[in-house]
Structures are given as structure tokens and as C-alpha cells.
Amino acid sequence: MMNRKILLRSRPQDWPTEETFEFKEEPVPQPGEGQVLVRSIYLSVDPYMRGRMSAAKSYTEPYRIGEVIEGGVVGEVVESRSDKLKPGDKVLGLLGWQLYGVADADKLRKLDEQAAPLSAYLGVIGMTGLTAYFGLMDIGKPKAGETVVVSGAAGAVGSIVGQIAKIQGARVVGIAGSDDKTAWLTEELGFDAAINYKTTTNMQEALARACPQGVDVYFDNVGGEISDAVISQINDYARIALCGAISAYNYSSDEADVGPRVFIKLIKTRSLMKGFVLAEYMDRLPEGARKLGEWLSAGKLKYEETIIEGFDRVPEAFLELFKGSNIGKMLVKVG
């Protein structure tokens, strides 16, 4: 039985290309004592992975050349040398872009298929939902009646952020890249307004119309000119949660990420801006998971997934993230 894996062949300078990835076949590995063999069902592709493909220091270790691209996987245990998991168990783990992976049973989370569909553990009640929850609630701290703007609003994180902000009683405005997305945000998810930045010629005007009371909380997934425009509209004591800056991840080193400096605006409004990653909230994950689960069960959280089929299409699915092809969480189904 052969395994297939996708390795990092070379570090991309700007956009990842065919040169970035290498498909490799090798025998399925054998679990050691205390380990299990997991057959992948869903592989997660996430924007943060682009950062790990670079050598630059960041909040996670860079991927190593010649090693499998690590990422979240939902799969099924097919062989076990641990008494904690048995064949047939569904699990979540950091197994990466491969059909089969071996992991310590201790490092896998056993999933309850009755509680939620398996794919949700990589999305709304998984890392992306938790990222939305902690960034919004701990940094954004939206209050009823305040205006919350979310960029990348139709993405995996943004779509959850906006719904949690609605649950808190805020006015919620989403920014996304197609009319299908903006319609989904306002008609399905209950956003108060949504702006298609690709067809909007003047973002500042569009934001001013969508946010007549200004912007109190900005949850940012994109960076760049969209963020420049939102920050120009912030109110006194605004809170800006920086989750991602997908617009700039594929810049080459000679394209500078340059824009209006934020210092004076933040002083005049006495506002706060903070970058964050989910790992900062490790000790509070149960709180987040409980809240997300409650809201999901109560029908207060809706979610969408963009599921690509087939292991060969993993790099393509990853690259589509940066083109904004997905609505909600992007996954690849491989088993």
C-alpha cells in the first residue's frame, strides 16, 4: 500500500508555483508503540501556511525543504498501537498534506461524528472558528450597538467573526470580493451590510455609507489598501484585531507593502491594534469550543465550506485561497 505526500520543494519568492511543491510516493508508514496510522479524509488548506513556506522568522517554524507540508487533517484510524484509539475512530491532528500519516495517539483529538460533521472540526468549531472567537472577543470586544467591520468576510474566519459580532448585538459590515459573497453575507449570515471591494471604486466612501456611525471594531484578514480605508474610518477607542494580511502574503521582496502610516490616526482616536494568533489562547480553547458549539447547536452560527476533491488538487486549492475562490472554509477531500 503506497502513501502519497506533498513536500516543500523550494521556498516561493512570491506566488507559489509548481516548483514550490513536490509530490512523492512512498510506502505507508508503520505506527510505533503508542502511535496510530491515520488515513486522511479532509486536508485543511489555510492562508497562514504561506508564511511557513518562507524562511523568515514568524510565530511558527518555517516548513523544512523536503518535508511534508504540515496542516490540519481529519482522518480515520486504520491501525492502532495505542489503547486510546481504535481502528474506525475519527481523529483531528496536525498530519499534513498526505494520504496516510502516523502520529502519537496523545497528539490526536478523537472526534464525535454525532455532534458535528467531520469537516466542521477543521472549520467552524475548529481552528478557524476559535481564531474568530478569540480575536473578536478578546481584542475586538464588540459591544451592542457598535459597528464591527470584517475584511475577508466570506472566508473561513471572517464569516464566523461577523456572526459572533451579530450575536453580541453589533452592527456588522463585511468586505468581500464578489457579489455572490456579499449576497451570502447579508442574506444568509445576517450581516447588516457588505461591500464588494472589487467593484467599489472608492472604499472610503463605501465604508462611510455602510458605517454611518463609524467603525468601532475592525477584524482584519487582508491588510493592504482595504485596511487603509477601514482605519481611516475608525472611531475613538477603536479596537483593531489583526488576524491576517492575505493581500500581502505573496508580495515579492521588491514590491513594498507601503501605505498610509497609522500612528497619528491611532493617537487621535486613542485606538488599539494588536496582531494575534490562536496559539496565544491555548489555555482558553475549551471556553471557545464550548461557546461555538452552543451557538452552532442553537442555529446561531451558519457555515459554508468549499470542498475540492482529490489529492492532486491540494496545491491548486491552496492557491485558490489567495484568489478568493472559496466561500467559507476551504478543504480538500481525499478519502
Add this chain to the structure above:
Amino acid sequence: MMNRKILLRSRPQDWPTEETFEFKEEPVPQPGEGQVLVRSIYLSVDPYMRGRMSAAKSYTEPYRIGEVIEGGVVGEVVESRSDKLKPGDKVLGLLGWQLYGVADADKLRKLDEQAAPLSAYLGVIGMTGLTAYFGLMDIGKPKAGETVVVSGAAGAVGSIVGQIAKIQGARVVGIAGSDDKTAWLTEELGFDAAINYKTTTNMQEALARACPQGVDVYFDNVGGEISDAVISQINDYARIALCGAISAYNYSSDEADVGPRVFIKLIKTRSLMKGFVLAEYMDRLPEGARKLGEWLSAGKLKYEETIIEGFDRVPEAFLELFKGSNIGKMLVKVG
């Protein structure tokens, strides 16, 4: 007896000029019931006043055309219609650029000349010292062994920030605009290193040398390229307190304040940036004043003043702030 006052004649577009200010003579005003007449001794000139000369919304009301430029004054009561103050009392109040002012006795603070020189109430133990204290302690939160960088380090606020950071056990690096200033910082105030940005061709390199462990706290008074360079050197979980951006206060509307976007750097390092003003800490002023007083009495806080003599020179003193002519707090002695 005639009063002299300086009014806002017109709003400056970029640098204030002769057109900005109007000197006016009029009779000394009479205090009403509950009020006192104060003869000015020291007038404060501060960078934040530039913001109030513009019509743009900010954290304080813009100055009104034709009215006296408001600011901190230390003076002597010369006539009293309140039982709270008597002639001869020394007071601190928001009286503005004039030789005599009338104010409600309730809005003045009676000063203790034995506790500290009168001028100190406009500086080290006044608004500037308190601004340094709260911005550094509440946003910067320096820990022993961390590296704190201060821009505008030889100014009224920056020079106190650096000394408080030293009291907390941090390594302190100041950025200032002359060799006299950097020598004062390291030789008199105990800064660990200081950089003269005017003679440094590569700020990033100079900072990397002065901060071999990177930057944990940045207290910013200047904005612009200096801040760009400091932010490029921040460590994980850095805290950036934005107090001022004097480099950009006199930009005309067609000169954009543009530089590297900070979003990705703040995400990668999970860092926090916050603009603040002293007014946010109104309910904690006694705490700050007590601490500053203790440190001053214990000889742990040194301060310098640049005192210009003569009412005619108030506009000049104000403009010199932006040229960085002052070491420590800039004051005008008028009585």
C-alpha cells in the same frame, strides 16, 4: 493695567507662521464671584497644541479662531474672589498664552513651592511626567531585562519615559537629534545607549546594534521613518505606546505620511500598538503623581528644562519644539 494675549489668527496649513498668531492687548480682566485673577509666570508650549490649531477632529477640541491659545500655565494669584485661594498663592491651570488670566478657583491647582520648583509642575511632575508614566506603565509594561526604545528621547516626555523604564530594570535606548542630547541621555540620565538619528545613515543597523536582544517596548513621540525602523526590530509580544508623531504634525495635506504597513509585522510578532492621551488616565492621576514625586525626591528622576524668556517669544518657542531645539521640557518665562 493691560493684558497681552496670543490668539489663533488662522489655521496653519503646514508650518505655523506669523499669520497663525495674533498678539492683542486689552485691559486685564476682572474676576467674578468664585474666580481669581492669575498673573502668568511660566507658559507651557507643547507639541499637541499643533493638533488643536487644525480644524480636524481629534481628542481635544480645535482652538477657535480669534481666541487665546489654551495651554498649561503656572502663575500667581493677584486678586481673589474665592475663599479657596488668596493673593500670592501659586497655581497651575489651563490659562493659555496670556500675561493675565481669570479662572474659577475650583479649576486651579494650588502648588507647593517647597515640594518642587514651580516649573516642575508643568513638566516632570506635571502633564508631561504623567503622560510618560501612564503610557509606559499601562501600555508598554516594561519588565526587568527587556529592551525599551524611546523616540524623542531628549524631549519633555521621552526623557522621563527612559528614566522610568530604567527604574523598572529595563535596558533603555533613546533616539534623539543631536550629540548633545544623546550624551545627556547616556551620561546624565542613565540610558544604556542613544542614537543620533540625524547623523545615522542606517537606523535599522544602528538600532540592531543598540538593541542586540531586539525591542520589547517602543514609546513613540515622533512617528515617521524613525518609527518604521524601530518597528522593524520588535520582538514577539512587543508593546508600542503611541504618544506623539511630531515628525508629521506639520505635513501639508499634499505630503502624505506614508511608510511600510505594520500589519504583517504586528501579526508575526503578536504585538500590540495603542495610541493614548493622558486624559484616559484621569482617575489614576494621583497614583502617577505620587510615584513621580517619590522618584523625584529619591533622586531617581532627573529633568532638564529649556526656558525661553519673554512673552514676545512664545510663538518662537513653540516652533522650536518641532526643530528639536529643546532638551527636556520647553517653557516660556513671562513673569
